[in-house]
Each structure stands twice: as structure tokens, then as C-alpha cells.
Amino acid sequence: MKKCAILLSLMMLLVLSACAGAEEFVRIGTSSVGGGFYQIGNVIAQLGAKVMPEVNFTAVTGGSIKNCINLDKKEVELGIVQSGTLLEAAQGIGSFEGKPISSLRYITAIYPMPCHILVNLDAGIASVADMRGKRIDFGPVGGGIEVNTVQILDIFGITPKDVKVERFGRSEVAEAMKTGTSDAHIWATNAPNAEVTDMITSGKVGLIGIEPEKINEIVRKYPSFAADMIPAKSYAGQDGDLFTVAAVGALVAGADMSDELAYKITKMLYENEAFLKERHKYFANFSLQKALDGRCIPIHPGAEKFYREKGLLK
Numbered sequence: 001m002k003k004c005a006i007l008l009s010l011m012m013l014l015v016l017s018a019c020a021g022a023e024e025f026v027r028i029g030t031s032s033v034g035g036g037f038y039q040i041g042n043v044i045a046q047l048g049a050k051v052m053p054e055v056n057f058t059a060v061t062g063g064s065i066k067n068c069i070n071l072d073k074k075e076v077e078l079g080i081v082q083s084g085t086l087l088e089a090a091q092g093i094g095s096f097e098g099k100p101i102s103s104l105r106y107i108t109a110i111y112p113m114p115c116h117i118l119v120n121l122d123a124g125i126a127s128v129a130d131m132r133g134k135r136i137d138f139g140p141v142g143g144g145i146e147v148n149t150v151q152i153l154d155i156f157g158i159t160p161k162d163v164k165v166e167r168f169g170r171s172e173v174a175e176a177m178k179t180g181t182s183d184a185h186i187w188a189t190n191a192p193n194a195e196v197t198d199m200i201t202s203g204k205v206g207l208i209g210i211e212p213e214k215i216n217e218i219v220r221k222y223p224s225f226a227a228d229m230i231p232a233k234s235y236a237g238q239d240g241d242l243f244t245v246a247a248v249g250a251l252v253a254g255a256d257m258s259d260e261l262a263y264k265i266t267k268m269l270y271e272n273e274a275f276l277k278e279r280h281k282y283f284a285n286f287s288l289q290k291a292l293d294g295r296c297i298p299i300h301p302g303a304e305k306f307y308r309e310k311g312l313l314k
Helices: 002-022 036-051 064-072 083-091 144-155 173-179 194-201 212-221 259-270 273-279 301-309
Strands: 024-029 055-060 078-082 104-120 135-137 164-166 184-188 205-208 226-230 242-254
Touching: 024 036, 024 064, 024 259, 036 055, 036 078, 036 104, 036 242, 036 259, 036 273, 064 078, 064 083, 064 104, 064 144, 064 242, 078 083, 078 104, 078 144, 083 104, 083 144, 083 242, 104 173, 104 194, 104 226, 104 259, 104 301, 135 144, 135 173, 144 184, 144 212, 144 242, 173 184, 173 194, 194 205, 212 226, 212 242, 242 259, 259 273, 259 301
Parallel strands: 024 055, 024 078, 135 164, 135 184
Antiparallel strands: 078 242, 104 184, 104 205, 104 242, 226 242
């Protein structure tokens, strides 16, 4: 009996070990704590824990640039990346000059992000062209804010060397804009946005648009952008539509992710849209029809299989 008990115990240990070994880990590269991507990643991780308990989903900090690099290094399995950063990574330009990354695969667009051109009202900035020589917040190193800012400034003939680059985290930028420590900040985010509302209602910060001809130039040179607008009344004192460009926040995987896992993740997201939308406003425009918006890299075969089943791709 004793031998039987020992044998049974050993068998149980083997079974438990096998189960533990079968668990997959999916780390989701997001943004700095408090940023939109960080919140999105946590909602996806919550959904994963509910729907795919066999997979351990964890949201980790990062930034668009870092997420591309970490995906290539296999230090994360998923990453939330701005479409502008994806374009740079794929082409080996900008922050990826001479070092293109070919291992990134598109899972889905999450949400459109109209660029909010925020200015301190005492800085004398009526157009992006006026930002030359000013203190411009580029956000944390390795984030999509920096990519978008550089690309938009480029169309106005302004390089990072032509401005004083500031580096504020998401929790610091509002105070910097209100106090004039920073003169301007270009933030691609949902509209309306509570933090933007807070800055504007302070009476110290305003929003400016982008001239139509410059919007056309931006979209032509950087196709990961789309012409967009911030609807009238989104913010206090905003009487008319404010024309700008939008980036897309996208969920991206590495090419090494199995087709089966990528398929399951894509299916999980679209079969639980209500869960996502209830948890966060960033998913308000999440829909199958917009799944491939801003795509400038190959689709992951697993995600592609799901889209073909749904008729999005023929």
C-alpha cells in the first residue's frame, strides 16, 4: 500500500508538472504607467484571464519604439504600437534608421488617435510652424509620441535640433503645460480625453489644428496617418471641428507567435467586444470593419485566418 501511495504521489506530481509546463505566457508591451496603452493592455490581460485561462497574460510597461524592439528580441509576445512607429520600424527610418525590423506582424487596430496639438497659451504658437525654437515635450524616450511629433514637425521643416526637447511622463505633462515649463505637446489620443479637458479648463492650455494642405502632405509622406478631426464641443471653448491627423493604436505580435495562438487572441478580442467597451473608452471605436486600419506591416497568419473566416479578407 505504501508503495502504491508513493507511486500515486509521483504520478500526481508528473501531471501537475505537465500542466504547469503547458501554460503559455503572453507579455503585452504597453506604455508608461498611466498612459492609454498601459490601460488597454491591462484590459486585454483581464479578458485573457477570463476567456483563455490556459494562457498567462501580463501587461508590462514599454512604449511604441521599445515594444517593437522587445518584440523583435522576443522579450514580449504582444505589443501595442502606434502605426507611425510601425512604419518607421518596417522601413528602417527615423528611430530605426538603418535597423529595420521585419519580424513584426499585425494583429488588429485598437483605436484611432487624433493628434491633439496642445500649446501653452503664453507661448505664442498659432501653428505647428511656430514651434521652432520652443520647448516641445516629446514624451518618454521610446514612445509613439516622439515618432508622431518628429513626423509632424518634419512637414513644417522643423527637426528636433530646431526645438528644445522636453521629456515628461504621462503624469507630469499636464503640470508642465499649465506652468509653461513646456510650450507644446503633440499627443495622439482619444477625443475627448479627460487629461486634455483638465489642461484646457485650467485656462493655461489651448488646442490648435493643422492646415489642410499640411494634413495632405503628412498623409502622403507618412501613410500610417489618416486625415481626422476633433469634433466641435469636444472641449471647452471649442466651437468648431478641429482638423488634424490621426495615428492608430495597434496590437502587434512577433512572427514567431504560433498561428493557433494568434488566431485565438484575435477571436477572443472580437467575440468579446462588449467586455472591452465596458472596461474602457479606448475601445469605443473597436470594430471588425476597422481591424486593419493603419496597417503597414504583414498580417499575422493566425489573425489573417480569423479575418478570412469573417469575410473581412477574401
